[in-house]
Amino acid sequence: MSTAFSTGNLTSMASRPSAAKKPPAKKAAASAKAPAKKAAAKKAPAKKAPAKKAAAKKAAPPKPAPSPTGGIYRLVRAVWLGLAHTVGAVFRGIGQGAKNLDPAHRKDGVALLLLGLALIVAAGTWSNLRGPVGDLVEMLVTGAFGRLDLLVPILLAVVAVRFIRHPEKPEANGRIVIGLSALVIGVLGQVHIAVGSPARSEGMQAIRDAGGLIGWGAATPLTYTMGDVLAVPLLVLLTIFGLLVVTATPVNAVPQRLRHLGVRLGILPDPTERDELTDDDQRYDDQWREALPASRGRRRGPAPEAYDPDSVEQEALSRRRGRPRRSAVPQPEMNRPMDAVDVAAAAAAALDGAVLHGMPPSPIVADLTQGVSVGDRAETTPVPTPVPAARPKQEKLPKTEVPDLTKAAVPDLTKSEVPDLTKSAPDEIRDLPPRAEQLQLSGDITYSLPSLDLLERGGPGKTRSAANDAIVESLTTVFTEFKVDARVTGFTRGPTVTRYEVELGPAVKVERITALTKNIAYAVASPDVRIISPIPGKSAVGIEIPNTDREMVNLGDVLRLAAAAEDDHPMLVALGKDVEGGYVMANIAKMPHVLVAGATGSGKSSCINCLITSVMMRATPEDVRMVLVDPKRVELTAYEGIPHLITPIITNPKRAAEALQWVVREMDLRYDDLAAYGYRHIDDFNEAVRNGKVKAPEGSERELQPYPYLLVIVDELADLMMVAPRDVEDAIVRITQLARAAGIHLVLATQRPSVDVVTGLIKANVPSRLAFATSSLADSRVILDQPGAEKLIGKGDGLFLPMGANKPVRMQGAFVTEDEVAAVVQHCKDQMAPVFRDDVVVGTKQKKEIDEDIGDDLDLLCQAAELVVSTQFGSTSMLQRKLRVGFAKAGRLMDLMESRGIVGPSEGSKARDVLVKPDELDGVLAVIRGEA
Template sequence: FPMRRLVGFWGAFVILTALVAAGVLVVTKTTLRELGGAVAQVGRRIWAWRRKPVAVAPKVAATVRKVKPTTPTLKKSAPANGPAATSRAPKPPKAKSRPKPQPRPNTDGYELPPLELLHLGEAEGINRRSLEQTAAALEDALIQHGVDAKLVRIVPGPTVTRYEIELAPGVKVSRVTSLSHDIAYALASADVRILAPIPGKSAIGIEVPNARRRVITLGDILRSDVAAKEKNPVSIGLGMDISGKALMLNIDELPHVLIAGATGAGKSSCINAIVTSILARATPEEVRLILVDPKRVELGQYNGVPHLMTRVITNPKKAAEALQWAVAEMDRRYELLADAGVRDIGSYREKWDAGGLDEESFDRFPYIVIIVDELNDLMMVAGRAVEESVVRIAQMARAVGIHLVLATQRPSVNVITGVIKANVPSRLAFAVASQTDSRVILDSSGAEKLVGLGDMLVVTAREPKPERIQGAFVTEDEVRSVVDWVKGQRKSQYEAKMFEAAEKKAAVEEEFDGEDPDIMRQAMELVVRSQLGSTSMLQRKLRIGFARAGRVMDILESKGIVGPSEGSKAREVHMTVEEFEATMAASQ
């Protein structure tokens, strides 16, 4: 009452209220800044709750607290790379009549498979309320940690949604990147990826996995307008980017690609999509395939298609021989390019089609795509031979239309060596277990934050910054339908000479008891021409050790070329120079 007499009723009320509030702040140890943030947060939530939900349209233009979310055009596209990742499996359309094949001139009656064999995925609506709640939680997390930033754009994708924020002047980008764990905690998601900055923008992207993923099928990609405009026969349907745009990848521009990721991340599905894309878009005259499958179960379904140059290779040693054949084929094609006076396969084929090359001396060679499903097995069995062939092809084969697609689930430096990485600039990185594995593949982190099942980062020679893509998924039934169609068009024609040189070499080595044929021929010529069966002479002339020289001499004895050992004396030679020359001429 004394205070009421001094300042009146309202004055006393204000003073007592202020004293009570100050006492509460002191007792609870709360600052005025924290109190203001809490009040603002409550106000924003009340405002968001009172707002009416906005209906989803193909292009969303509504604002969320002055934020303009950009959504992809929702055509017949859908989720992830595998049935386990989907919220709804794609349903095949009801075919009322036999689908028409794609037109392709000058193919001697060969008809490409109709794209209707590849099913479209089902479109998924965008959950506006979920986007708003996540955006509010993200802004609250930034405010609580004292980061002055503004949410400017929301980009919903098939697998993740990107929230783009702009920082106030003077705020360092590192303040946001250092809060990655705190942001993941606030959004209740362990796989939050921060892109700082977004390439080509003055903004930071925070990518949050969607609660419901959409299936992206190979039919969505190959039946899109982007694929219709792409005419190169080695262009493949890779998947869909975060903005919902179909992505076609031209292998001719890569020109070689390395695919790596943990088990179950989507590598095999990606390889099936690559092979099926080629079968669906190219004739055997345009593209031929060499498939290597050490696991024996992934690519066997493609046996018998006319695009194959040989049956699917399952033996690592046979795979090394196939790579050596590809090196020899590369050298042959370069000789043809030099004789034709052109620089690459594109100019060569244009000159051939125009009738500028003699059919007796030249041939219209196709593109060759070599796909290795598990590089690790090849490196363990024939590492040196495989690495040498891979490096030679990677360095020189682009101009003659030979391309490599190498896949491995073990992204270690023993498999992906520095020499291979230096010559294979394009990478497809699927989900890996650690940041170290991501750096082996991409030379940067990021792949450890992927959510698996087709979620990948793509790096090419033209785009060195990783781009996040949801890979296209193709079912076994779709693959079987395409394979049956192409088998019905033409029988397979395998390359008979692919393993011929290796078989001849093996026969010669067997004849010489496993010894190097070149060493044996040189030793035979030295002994016969000098008429001196001396082990020490072989050591000096051939620069080999005593044990090996003795073994070579024993083999010559078993062939009847020299006589038995006579102690320290040289062995007697039983073959004349004329007989040796006749034997060499007959063997040649």
């Protein structure tokens, strides 16, 4: 078995190598046949290669043969896509063109489309148009509107006519659609119910003979749920609502509209046709006709009585003496038509006569002069100058001639339209009416207000110059070069700057104009260009550019305004002239406090002089008293000795802090009286005192007198904040928070508007700001809480931000010369000597009674004495800790108290004996201060 097994194994093992060696044998056979194959290949090489390629192609799966159906499909698909792209491109082009089309053309297209629909509907409903269109119209219109299908063409025509006649009112389209829908639904619902409320089961023809599908849809739910009794009133209310909405008539205005309709139809008389005139109006009319040429005036008849200006003046003066100073002159309102005379010239003559003789203008003149610009005064009145410039095209334009911009349009009373660019002109300078200058003060003192002749007049302001035309051309060129769709529509010239109004084209961002600030400054050769985006109350961007020929604004011109004559409030002051050419005046009592700031040479001191001079020109010492603080010692010395001062001009910053503390005490005393007698404002209390309604209690020796306004002017706040910051800030904060109702007002001026001078508490309680040119953007933000003051050009150029305003007003501050100030001050001194109060600041006599050894340590000595007496413990180390002073200062204070008998002598390291009881402290402090 072993032999067999081994033999089998050997056999198997021998068979494996033979099997493994089979491929080499085949390989050898193949190699033996290789020369024959190579020879064959050499004989026919061209036939062998195609045979192999054919074999390779046969090995790949066969492709289906192209069918003619697939080619047709691809052709149809390509044609369809090409057609779709073409149609889409056409419609996109039409849509883009319609988008860029003028809105007026689009509205005209809609109107004509509605007219076409009206014609088609009329042909289908009125004349039974045959054909597919007629059948479709009859099916849709008659099926929807029923018996009222004949009115549908008329309705469409009315809407189309409205589109043509009133294209400028697109906001009314939605209202009209809503109103017409409600009106049609209500009427068709009532028609459906009136016919018998046919149902769907009766057929479509029955519904067409009633109110149509609209009437069926409106009436069926109501009749099914409520019945005809409630459905009809509801549909009637819906109809009335639609009628009111279409006619834009509120319910409360229905009687008035009916009266107007009756007047138009001639049923009712016109209530405005009245010929009754009051006596004053008749006299004014007669004066008008006397002032007009004979060929132009038409008289109604002889005047009932002559109009004597002298008697009117005396009557006005007597009325002024008998009434309070701040009473307003009532002006009744009348509304009646005038004769066909030259209204502009007549109104000018009557208004001049009224102002000259101290009388209010006639009510008719007041109404007419609201919108009439007098033509013969256009040369002296600065009016906004329109620029009829076309929009610049995208390509660069050559220089164009700037048209004449100074032709102010005079309204023609025969025309109903006024040019869009016409803007209201500022008040004209007129002579003030004669005032009752002799005012009787308390006692036998008669005070005469200074005459306006002491103040010089200025020349007429310019409305246009060649430089303005050049700047308009430069701005147009800049907009063209930078491809900004904008145009200059007009400009208003002020004394310092001119504001050019720029109107933007559609879809132009305002930021594109503001981004061109430096380019505009380069084009007009001016570094100070300020852009207002937009102008408050206007759809325009303002570009303020300084004038090369600046003008002076005199204080006398501002105080000679008619507005200054009509308002006799003593705290009304002149500030200057704004960029539109109008004069700026402000009532300090309404501010009620103002912060004036600006760098050196910006015009801050001139503004303070104008404020003080305005008060002296309009107020007596019984009306206004002033506290002037001048740490510089040279700014306000010209006003020394005027009777309006309540204390001499304060130049010591420490004394200024004491004066502010006195103002706080005065405010508390005034509030005590207001609370005791039940009044909320000092004006009401003063009026009650003058009328005798308020009297002192029985047994009291006090005689009640009206409180004057108290005006506190601090010329340099920074010096006060450096010396006594805590005391000054606390006093200013209390005054600004509470003093308005007490008649106390504060004017703070500084040339260093930093956060350590104008603190947050002071800013929060001083709402009115007047900023002149500052040196940095940070200073402008401190004053105005916004940039702008750093771009001012100085010398009176300022930004005025009154209380409640969002944006400041640019103005040129008024100027008063030293000679004018000296003349006004001398006049006031000649009328009355000043009466000072001794308790405002510590007087000179009290200062001499203070011991010389105390020196500047008076406050520390008082604190040390109060501390030692209250604690009954005299220790030098305690003074060091409590008062935060050094050992030498504490020892000196202890020696001063020892010399005055407050503490005993030193006993080494022990505390000193306190020789004064706590109840004796007030007397000791009075002795130390020199008060006793």
